[in-house]
Amino acid sequence: MTPLEQLPIPLLQWYHETARSLPWRAAPTPYHVLVSELMLQQTRVAAVLEYYRLFMEALPTVEALAAVEDDRLMKLWQGLGYYNRARNLKNAARRIVDELGGEFPRRYEDILLLPGVGEYTAGAVASIAFGLPVPAVDGNVLRVVSRLTADYGDISKASTKRRMRDALQAVIPVAAPGDFNQALMDLGALVCLPNGAPVCQRCPAGEFCAAKRLDCAGDLPIKPQKKARRIEARTVYFIFYEGKVALRRRGERGLLARLWEYPNELSPGACPVPPASVEHGGAGKHIFTHVEWHMTGQIIRPASGTLPDGWVWADREALGQRYAIPNAFRGFTPLVERNL
Numbered sequence: 001m002t003p004l005e006q007l008p009i010p011l012l013q014w015y016h017e018t019a020r021s022l023p024w025r026a027a028p029t030p031y032h033v034l035v036s037e038l039m040l041q042q043t044r045v046a047a048v049l050e051y052y053r054l055f056m057e058a059l060p061t062v063e064a065l066a067a068v069e070d071d072r073l074m075k076l077w078q079g080l081g082y083y084n085r086a087r088n089l090k091n092a093a094r095r096i097v098d099e100l101g102g103e104f105p106r107r108y109e110d111i112l113l114l115p116g117v118g119e120y121t122a123g124a125v126a127s128i129a130f131g132l133p134v135p136a137v138d139g140n141v142l143r144v145v146s147r148l149t150a151d152y153g154d155i156s157k158a159s160t161k162r163r164m165r166d167a168l169q170a171v172i173p174v175a176a177p178g179d180f181n182q183a184l185m186d187l188g189a190l191v192c193l194p195n196g197a198p199v200c201q202r203c204p205a206g207e208f209c210a211a212k213r214l215d216c217a218g219d220l221p222i223k224p225q226k227k228a229r230r231i232e233a234r235t236v237y238f239i240f241y242e243g244k245v246a247l248r249r250r251g252e253r254g255l256l257a258r259l260w261e262y263p264n265e266l267s268p269g270a271c272p273v274p275p276a277s278v279e280h281g282g283a284g285k286h287i288f289t290h291v292e293w294h295m296t297g298q299i300i301r302p303a304s305g306t307l308p309d310g311w312v313w314a315d316r317e318a319l320g321q322r323y324a325i326p327n328a329f330r331g332f333t334p335l336v337e338r339n340l
């Protein structure tokens with residue numbers, strides 16, 4: 001038997017003994033699975049737990065999500081990053097409510113048609129919420145399969161992903177596809193760790209894993225070198241007037257689209273409002289997937305309260321409750337709070 005053919009029984013047994021108790025697992029409705037899976041993309045479970053709780057408190061149903069105002073949605077997502085996930089969630093909810101009569105699609109192919117839902121998420125919803133035997137293959141699962149089968153295929157290539165997905169499709173147990181997929185996710189997250197550091201002695205697949213036998217787990221998976229990130233020096237203007245700070249909305253497209261931010265631009269910049277005084281406002285750095293912002297803050301006290309069109313003044317309460325500010329500026333929060 002191949003390593004993948006041997007996998008289901010020990011993996012499910014391990015899962016039933018060790019499965020993490022997570023709120024979305026307690027009641028795996030399609031809505032709960034969709035929200036949790038989108039939150040978990042690129043984000044650790046520990047970081048998601050509180051967001052998920054508050055999100056479900058505020059938007060307990062797909063109808064509530066479909067009707068939520070964008071700014072409120074962004075506020076609920078503030079700090080999780082990759083904000084397109086939230087927009088996609090709302091678009092998917094609107095499709096379900098407006099076009100499907102509030103009924104979640106039940107077939108894998110139809111789930112895949114929801115906005116922002118790719119093969120991984122569709123597989124997770126189909127298997128966990130509807131019990132359909134469909135794999136859910138993300139980077140963690142590709143890493144586990146690469147090692148289990150000592151497969152030196154480049155996992156960034158569609159052909160490798162397809163091959164590994166097909167191999168899982170052939171062994172996924174029809175009686176427990178959701179548990180199988182979640183067990184694989186847990187194995188990747190807790191045992192078969194990235195960066196050459198798997199904990200093979202705790203692995204339910206240790207007895208038949210090809211990479212362990214060949215002592216090559218540290219070399220797998222194969223993926224291309226990441227491109228170096230672009231570095232941008234930016235000047236960030238903290239403009240304070242009568243206990244409020246100026247915010248503007250980012251553009252409709254691209255990085256952090258439509259979120260609110262402290263006005264900023266590539267350095268050296270020119271202050272966008274006439275300043276009565278300027279002070280140094282410290283420095284900060286934020287790393288996005290493809291770009292790094294190296295930020296220098298300036299504290300601006302303007303001569304008047306006039307702002308460019310579309311900008312707003314926010315007091316402490318509005319900053320806390322209303323406007324979603326990206327994490328990139330989090331290092332400057334003490335500065336802002338001192339000046340409000």
Ligand code: SF4
Nearest residue numbers: 192198200203209217
């Ligand atoms: Fe990963 Fe080690 Fe388990 Fe193989 S034995 S699947 S390398 S943790």
